[in-house]
Amino acid sequence: MLCQSLTRERVTIEGRERFTGELAYDEQAVPVASALLLCPHPFMGGTMENNVIRHLAVVLAEAGLVTLRFDYAAISDTDLAANMASFWQTGHAPHDAALIEDARHAEAWLKQQFGLPEVLMGYSFGAHVAASLLDKSSVAVVTIAPTVVHHDLTPLCTARTPKLVIYSNNDFATPQLATDTWYAGLAEPKRKRCLIGGDHFYKRQETDVAEAVTSFLRPLLPGMKGNVA
Amino acid sequence: MICRSADQDGVKWRGRVLVTGATGFIGHYLLAELLKRGVPCAALLRPPLSTNVARLASLLRPLGISIQEETTRWRLAFLEGELNGAMPGESGLDIRSILHAAGVTTFEPMPNGEPKRTNVNGTAGLLAWAEAHEVTDFHLVSSAYRCGETNGPVLEKIDRDPPAFLNAYEESKWESERLACAWAERTGGRLTVYRPSIVVGDQRDGRTTSFSGFYVLARANEVLSRWYGESDAGRFATGLRISCSPEGRQDLVPVDYVATMIAHAVADPAFHGSVYHITHPKPPRNATIRRAIDEHFGFAGSSFIADQPIDETELSGAERVFYESTRVVRRYLSHHPVFDRTHAETLEAASGARCGSLDVSSLRRLIGYAQSVQWGRCRAPRERVEDDRDILIDRYFADYLPRHVVRSRVAQLTAMTTTMRFVISDVPGAPWVCGFDCGKLVRVRRTAEPDTVDFTYTTTRKVFWQAIAGEVSPQDVFLQDMATVTGDVEAGIKMAVILHRFNHEFPCTPEDLRVTQEAAPCCASR
Secondary structure, three states: OOOOOEEEEEEEEEOOOEEEEEEEEEOOOOOOEEEEEEOOOHHHOOOOOOHHHHHHHHHHHHOOEEEEEEOOOOOOHHHHHHHHHHHHHHOOOOOHHHHHHHHHHHHHHHHHHHOOOEEEEEEOHHHHHHHHHOOOOEEEEEEEOOOOOOOOOHHHHHOOOOEEEEEEOOOOOOOHHHHHHHHHOOOOOEEEEEEOOOOOOOOOOHHHHHHHHHHHHOOOOOOOOOOOO | OOEEEEEOOEEEEEOEEEEEOOOOHHHHHHHHHHHHOOOOEEEEEOOOHHHHHHHHHHHHHHHOOOHHHHHHOOOEEEEEOOOOOOOOOOOOOOEEEEEEOOOOOOOOOOOOOOOHHHHHHHHHHHHHHHHHOOOOEEEEEOOHHHHOOOOOEEOOOOOOOOOOOOOHHHHHHHHHHHHHHHHHHHHOOEEEEEEEOEEEOOOOOOOOOOOOOHHHHHHHHHHHHHHHOOOOHHHHHOOOEEOOOOOOEOOEEEHHHHHHHHHHHHHOHHHOOOEEEEOOOOOOEHHHHHHHHHHHHOOOOOEEOOOOOOOHHHOOHHHHHHHHHOOOOHHHHOOOOEEOOHHHHHHHHHHOOOOOOOOHHHHHHHHHHHHHOHHHOOHHHHHHHHHHHHHHHHHHHHHHHHHHHOOOHHHHHHOOOEEEEEEEOOOOOOOEEEEEEOOEEEEEEEOOOOOOOOEEEEEOHHHHHHHHOOOOOHHHHHHOOOEEEEEOHHHHHHHHHHHHHHHHHOOOOHHHHHHOOOOOOOOOOO
16 A cells, blocks of 8 residues: 655654654554664664665555654774774774663654554664663564674563564574574563574665565554554 | 655655556656655666666766766666566565566567567566565556557556557557556556657757657758768759658657656656656657758758559659668657547646747758767777777786886785786786785786686676776675676775775876876886
8 A cells, every 4th residue: 555645754863862763654644652763783784774774664654653763973983993992803892882872862762752552673783772771661573683692682581572473594694593593581571573585784684684574563563554453 | 565754854765666667768768857856766687787887877977867866865776677577576675666667679470589579578478477575566668659559648557458550569559558458457556657759869969869750751861961972063962761750740859858758757646647758748740850851951842642542663862772671660750649638737837848840950960979989889889989998907907006006005004915807808918917915916817717716806897997996896796786796705895995096096097197108108018
């Protein structure tokens, strides 16, 4: 079904630094929830224009959610090289904590603007950010290609929030075996979806990812468009 | 169909238009025009995608469109596929409309099956793809001359009965319309048909990438000019008899006008579902064209002989040269269908498109541009330029990179230890292998020998130049299929971001390498 009233709105959010994002929503519908979309690490080329993040933003907005995706605030030139160095050597950068702080500001802004039940969605490093933000106010959390080997995802393990894990069978950053093992240790309720033939980038699989996410959310958000009354 | 809404931030779009033939003459103008209007597009490009993306970038650049910017803003994406081969599967690109601008303009049947192969079979394949992917909005770029030998008024409607055709091209375009019409009836889809007449270069500067139609006629005069030689007084008394009426009109239409009209209609659903003759409101007369050609090439003495058959056994030498060179288009000189423009005029008024007069000076501008690019046959000089630049790529690895890595803050602090291979697929010769140890470039080799590397980047010459100039982001490079990374992909992606940073510290252009050629010793290997 075509959504002719989808609105995209560029927003500026004040945090430790000012950063920009984009809201998407159906202006003729009453939103059922908000979704905060957390993109991969900027040192891995992650921006809010990422193919998966962008596609999810639109599909979920069409389904009746308010979505917010954003670019983490830029790192200063002074700190950039040192952070890159650390990231190259360890897969972590001192600046990572600041990226999580950006996400907290985005989350707070979204809550303040709409006051809706919140879904967290993190892709790659964004899954680590989602885990860091997770609290009882979240109605669901979706992790796509969570970097189970590189980052601390502990808050997800014990949380009773409904969880969806999307991964693929050929991902350098989210090895299938390690992900299955990690998933086994997650508290219920949880679901997983392994996309066969994909890798870390989900190029040309954006629709499959979005379909998995909307299927997961429908029972949790009865007001979503397309749900049978 | 794609749809839009407006708010205080401007127009917002949903869905994408799949554009076929985007590297073609009309196609790349159409794509540029849609992008300028903010319409999200996906270009269907033949494999190898990276090569054709680079080709498209070079076509769009003179029209003020940066592929880098458009892809970054997500307004332009690419799909790899062939109308007569493997079409893409599920793209995830939210294709809602198709603008089918691909086509060949070969008039006579060719051994490879053209023009039917692309214009008919390709259209059939695309319509099947549309049906399978539930695309219900189809825009077909046809041709006004699918009317065949019809001389009377040609209406803006789909004809059920085929006319007599002048050539296989006309028949193929008529057949493609019939197929599209059948698709619309079968599926309930909405079909919009655009019928340009003889498309010529941009009315602003004469730019063209196609040299058929009018250009065949113009080029025949260049051949004739060479036949005479500059000092031959005979060129001022050619005695050339041209078998058509001076008052007959050739429906030439500038490509930018065609693109503006079609793009406006694609973007506005109010114009969907009709047929449009994208023709010139007042086409130039044969006499005007003759005068432009005479002035341009320094000829005089030709005459029109309307309605009088020419005995080809009695042609003069000049006439034989002229008629031989214009054989494929000659019949159009005396063929003057009148195209109804009722729908087109409504579209023209809404779009603001302006089709300027094709007078002597503007016709000469068209010819002048075509000559300046050797009627599209600049391949040899262009290749020489590319060869020159390929030598500079060697210089980049052997000289520029080592000299600047030692000064690079990001290299020093990152202290990376890794070995990588660069394969530039359209540059002849072996790939380059670079070894870093604690941030120092300790080895640069150009070798076809197996070498232990952590990862390999494969890209094209054009993307390479864009990358080292800092013009493309790593995310775009990999997600838009402009390059691939194999081996340790994670390290490759991390390194791509570091290299991008390095390229921002020390952006490099071919000019930089030419300037530094004599300033630093060249080190072939370290």
